[in-house]
Amino acid sequence: MKNYEVTFIVDPVLSGEEIKATAQTYVEHLKSEGCKIVHVDEMGLSQMAYPINKRTSGVYYCIEFEAPSGEFIDKMELALRRDERIMRFLSVKLDKYGVKYNADKRAGKIGKVSKKKKKTEDSKKDDRRGDRRDDRRDGR
Structure with missing residues (x-):
């Protein structure tokens, strides 16, 4: 089975139910083609870097799935x-590293810094700044 990921931006003018129905339509389309849905991620409303169709924001969705072959990708993109x-949309074939990264990210192993580690780093920065300030005052 090959792993794929499709990310698309839904028009934010639609109601919340219509947006979810749009995403569900493509999930059902993938299932009807014999794909196994691994994960559906609603990233939510986000600002875009540049306007698309005179819109400056959009609702982002990402669907990760396994497929026996990639023959239906053209139909889905159409x-x-x-x-x-x-x-807008983007479909990508994932390699083994992409699959592992996505699994680790969902498990919480990637993208989170523990509070303890962050506090020690912040305190070290404060100590270093304090030393420099003291040196400057003594030099006057």
Whole structure:
């Protein structure tokens, strides 16, 4: 089985139910093609770097799935292009490192710094700054 990920931006003008229904449509489309859905991530409303269709924000969704072959990807991309609710999309084939990274990220192993470690780093910075300030005052 090959691993894929499709990320798309939904028009934020739609209601919350319509946005979720749009994402669910593509999840069902993937299941009907024989794909196994690994994870669906609603990243939420976010500002975009540049306007798309005169919109400056969009609702981001990411669907990670396993497929027996990539033959249906063209059909899915065509459906995404034709859907007026979808502003942009990107489909990517994941290698073993991408699959491992996504699994670790969902497990919480990546992207979080423990509070204890962060406090010790902050206190070290404060100590270093304090020493420099004292040296400057003595030199006057």
